[in-house]
Amino acid sequence: VTLKPGDFKIEASLSREDLLDLDLLSTEKFIKGQIDNYAIIAEYRGIEDHKLAGYWILRDDKSDEEGQPQFMGVRAYGRPADEFRYWTDLGFVRGEDEFSQDLSGYAFEAGGTYWFLDLPLQPSITLGYAYGSGDSNPDDNKNHEYRQTGLQSNEDRFGGVTQFLVYGETLDPELSNINIYTAGLGLRPAAGAFLDIVYHHYRLNEIATELRGSAITAQMNQIGSQLSKDVGDALDIVLGFRNLFGVRGLGFEVRGGLFFPGDAFRRDEGGVVKDADMGITGLAVIFY
Numbered sequence: 001v002t003l004k005p006g007d008f009k010i011e012a013s014l015s016r017e018d019l020l021d022l023d024l025l026s027t028e029k030f031i032k033g034q035i036d037n038y039a040i041i042a043e044y045r046g047i048e049d050h051k052l053a054g055y056w057i058l059r060d061d062k063s064d065e066e067g068q069p070q071f072m073g074v075r076a077y078g079r080p081a082d083e084f085r086y087w088t089d090l091g092f093v094r095g096e097d098e099f100s101q102d103l104s105g106y107a108f109e110a111g112g113t114y115w116f117l118d119l120p121l122q123p124s125i126t127l128g129y130a131y132g133s134g135d136s137n138p139d140d141n142k143n144h145e146y147r148q149t150g151l152q153s154n155e156d157r158f159g160g161v162t163q164f165l166v167y168g169e170t171l172d173p174e175l176s177n178i179n180i181y182t183a184g185l186g187l188r189p190a191a192g193a194f195l196d197i198v199y200h201h202y203r204l205n206e207i208a209t210e211l212r213g214s215a216i217t218a219q220m221n222q223i224g225s226q227l228s229k230d231v232g233d234a235l236d237i238v239l240g241f242r243n244l245f246g247v248r249g250l251g252f253e254v255r256g257g258l259f260f261p262g263d264a265f266r267r268d269e270g271g272v273v274k275d276a277d278m279g280i281t282g283l284a285v286i287f288y
Contacts, residue, residue: 001013006046007044007045007046008042008043008044008045009042009043009045010040010041010042010043011039011040011041011042012039012040012041013037013038013039014036014037014038014039015036015037015039016035016036016037017034017035017037034061034062034063035059035060035061035062035063035066035150036059036060036062037057037058037059037060037151038057038058038060039055039056039057039058040055040056040057041053041054041055042054042055047078049078049079049080049081050076050077050078050080051076051077051078052074052075052076053074053075053076053077054072054073054074054075055071055072055073056070056071056072057070057071057072057149057151058070058071058095059071059149059150061098064098065098066097066098066150067095067096067097067098067099067100067103068095068096069093069094069095069096069097069103069147069149070093070094070095070103071091071092071093071149072091072092072093072094073089073090073091073092074089074090075087075088075089075090076088082115082117083114083115083116083117084112084113084114084115085112085113086110086111086112086113087109087110087111087112088108088109088110089107089108089109089110090106090107090108091106091107091108091146092105092106093105093106093146093147097143099143101141101142101143102141102142102143103142103143103147104142104143104144105132105133105135105143105144105145105146105147105176106133106146107130107131107132107133107146107148107175107176108130108131109128109129109130109131109175110128110129111126111127111128111129111130111182112126112127112128113125113126113158113159113184113186114126115159115186121187121188121189122187122188123159123185123186123187124158124159124184124185124186124187125183125184125185125186126158126159126182126183126184126185126186126198127182127183127184128166128180128181128182128183128184129179129180129181129182130167130175130178130179130180130182131175131178131179131180131205132145132146132147132148132174132175132176132177132178132205133145133146133177133205134146134176134177134178134204134205134206134208135177135206136206145176145177145206145212146175146176146177147174147176147212148174148175148176148213152174154166154167154172154174154175158184158186158196158198158238159184159185159186159187159194159196160186160188160194160195160196160238160239160240161194161240161242162194162196162238162239162240162253162255164196164198164236164238164255165236165255165257166182166198167180167200168180168200168202168234168236168257168259169234169236169255169256169257169281169283170215170216170234170236170257170258170259170279170280170281171200171202171211171214171215171216171231171232171234171257171259171279172213172214172215172216173202173211173212173213173214174211174212174213174214176211176212176213177204177205177206177208177211177212178202178203178204178205178211178231179202179203179204179205180200180201180202181200181201181202181203182198182199182200183198183199184196184197184198184199185197185198192241192242192243192244193239193240193241193242194239194240194241194242195237195238195239195240196236196237196238196239197235197236197237197238198235198236198237198238199233199234199235199236200233200234200235200236201232201233202231202232202233202234202262203229203230203231204220204229204230204231204264205229206229207221207227207228207229208220208221209221209222211231215281216259216279218261218265218276220264220265221264222266222267222268223266223267223268223273226263226266226273227264228262228263228264228266229264230262230263230264231261231262231264231265232259232260232261232262232264232265233259233260233262234257234258234259234260235257235258235260236255236256236257236258237254237255237256237257238253238254238255238256239253239254239255240252240253240254241253247288249288250286250287250288251286251287251288252284252285252286252287253283253284253285253286253287254282254283254284255282255283255284256280256281256282256283257280257281257282258278258279258280259278259279259280260278261275261276261277261278261279
């Protein structure tokens with residue numbers, strides 16, 4: 001349901017995840033989802049070039065694998081000038097986790113991109129910081145670790161036209177028990193060609209053995225005498241083309257990332273402490 005009173009836009013929805021099997025070629029038995037999502041999202045557009053928004057989301061997991069977390073948050077974002085865009089987010093999670101512990105976590109994020117439109121290659125600079133709280137005492141009855149809704153994509157654009165995983169193409173962590181420092185350089189080497197080079201630094205808030213929701217499943221802090229919050233660093237390359245070969249609507253995108261594990265991923269091999277291997281990922285897409 002969508003309402004648009006004045007400068008406001010209000011959306012309310014109820015959904016069930018994986019209600020129908022949309023993979024008609026699959027031979028595996030389909031298991032219906034058991035998570036109901038209730039959401040209210042409000043947006044205010046009464047300030048020129050700026051938007052304010054707030055949301056409330058309840059995820060009711062009938063299987064109790066995720067519990068019944070409630071998510072609340074506010075955000076402000078906009079592009080007040082051709083040269084500059086910004087975003088800020090503040091989120092909270094309450095309710096119960098999968099172990100019936102009370103959830104009390106929070107997260108925030110802020111960032112901006114500035115374009116130098118009068119310079120050759122029209123370079124842009126992006127800086128960002130994201131924080132998700134961790135839980136320092138897993139043995140009490142309250143879980144202070146923030147978690148995302150499970151509905152997020154964590155994709156956006158910086159200086160170019162291609163959407164990519166803004167927390168890192170390779171590590172791709174959920175914003176939970178982590179600090180993420182981001183710096184990006186964007187270039188436009190030719191008409192219809194856009195390049196983003198993005199660096200990330202990751203650091204835990206609380207010592208942990210795994211990153212929630214990460215694409216990398218390797219365990220951290222497996223050496224008891226050398227516990228570390230240093231998760232590592234990443235470098236992403238994002239290249240996008242529009243109207244390729246002069247064909248309107250023809251596009252090509254390449255996304256690649258390198259992850260350099262930090263001290264938290266060190267491992268003990270027969271009494272010898274070794275650094276973890278580098279991670280790499282890549283994706284190429286052509287569309288019309």
